[in-house]
Amino acid sequence: MDTLEIRELRYFVTVAEELHFSRAAERLGIAQPPLSRAIQQLERRLGVALFDRDRRGVALTHAGQVLLEEARVILAGTIAAARRTRRAASPTQRLALATKAGANHELLRRLLDAHSTDVEVTLCGVGEQARMLRDGRADVALMQRPFDDLSGLDTEDLLTEEQVAILPAGHPLAARTRLSMADIRGESDLPVARWPRHDGTYEPGPGPEIRDSFQLAQLVALGQTVAVLCASSRSWLWSAHAAIPLTDAPHVTTVLAWPAHSRSRAVADLVRTATGLADRASKEERQAQNA
């Protein structure tokens, strides 16, 4: 009746990406005529024009843009479903945790130590955790608010910390005990490093584009840039670095994230371990403040 089929959605997404039937057909490994026909069928079934076949080019209609968003989510969902199902059947059953390299090493180690069963840790690129959760390569991830895109995920706060400026040890500002964002932005010889945004692009600016923490460490040590990181990054800094607390940078909360509605027993167990840790940590913090 009006039930979309995965094959149709795959075809549609490819055409929408290429905006060219012949190239799309080639990418799909089929001939062009069946592809044209499949898209026509889809449009007929929906009762909606998805493409404007103007002379000189194919363009998405507004409805087509809507379907493109939806279809991408659905396709990612199906491959995630297949992956998760296979993983659920595998005898090892190790929970897969994705985390950005270099982020909160200490926290992660405490979490793994506290957890009874085995966890497989995957280090992924900056901001890639969400994708790994969505396509089923990971069951849980360590992510950071407000940097990472947490929409569509359930989360549990683990740790909130202030941010610090990472400077070359010899830099004049490195002698200060605290800095403001204005201080480091004012250093025209030391542009602020730029992290990728949710969509993987970088906002324009003079600073270098950062892909991973190690690259950043090296650039700072070379005196090329200054970076803003959460305080726990101190654990992997070099002697050539100086970390100065920032008074006016937003606090960063590291969270444990997992796909919304995940009913996995193993995920639930890890979350329980994590909340236990977080509770203990906040209790210790209160005691330290009282003392």
Added chain:
Amino acid sequence: MDTLEIRELRYFVTVAEELHFSRAAERLGIAQPPLSRAIQQLERRLGVALFDRDRRGVALTHAGQVLLEEARVILAGTIAAARRTRRAASPTQRLALATKAGANHELLRRLLDAHSTDVEVTLCGVGEQARMLRDGRADVALMQRPFDDLSGLDTEDLLTEEQVAILPAGHPLAARTRLSMADIRGESDLPVARWPRHDGTYEPGPGPEIRDSFQLAQLVALGQTVAVLCASSRSWLWSAHAAIPLTDAPHVTTVLAWPAHSRSRAVADLVRTATGLADRASKEERQAQNA
């Protein structure tokens, strides 16, 4: 290759729900043999057993349970995608907003007044907003934290308010200026009304099971029950009701919610209107406190 098909997922979910091939086939409107074959194909392709065909009965394997969760989400996604695509093509293009009847009437009216373009308001049952968002019947919804299930949705806080106890006007407790939860739970002649949980069931207890606010209003007026509601519910109370502030009930935040990753321009516009309202409201509140 290993690409799940919607038809297979639909078949699988039906069998998983019925745990009986013949009945499932009947529900699907096909014969039993093709259904058996389809499930076998699915299992072969995944390389995973989804059902335990024990003598005397069919049961889901662990992997099958995982796939069932995933498949339900995907199927809901496809019908939502079709609906949203069709709606995007419709000339009227009215934004559909779902809200629980009786919740924050005042707030909603202010929101609609402030918004320039037309919004179609759908009143739905308690806790049904999430389903309407997920299956594409609504673009945005008014929901309440912590009552509603907000997982998988993006939200914007609109208003936080305390809760009040709704009592029959003649009840002894109605003369008090404030109450605690213990006060109203202690009234054995007046059981506390029970709202449905996220899954639609009710936790066991003596109070009546509530489906909508009007039903609740009537039951309270009849002296059958006492209810706990957010303060703004006062706007639709009867003269036969008394609303007494509760000192120890959690605060309730009304939020505007929409599907995560929605790129709809119309949704973004409404959210902007809403945040403008919320900002103005909090500013007025601060001024009131200063005065």
Added chain:
DNA sequence: GCGCTGTGATACCCGGCCGGTATCACCGCA
């Protein structure tokens, strides 16, 4: 023990749909 009932699995056939090739209609362009 022996049918009977009801389960899911198997065997086999048929028709429709998906994919292929060949071709058309139509545009921009030299």
Added chain:
DNA sequence: TGCGGTGATACCGGCCGGGTATCACAGCGC
């Protein structure tokens, strides 16, 4: 006015999804 390139159309063949008939096997009543 041909020529290259676009997507659409026409038509054909093989595959696969759906059908019926039947089997294998368990529980059950006699």
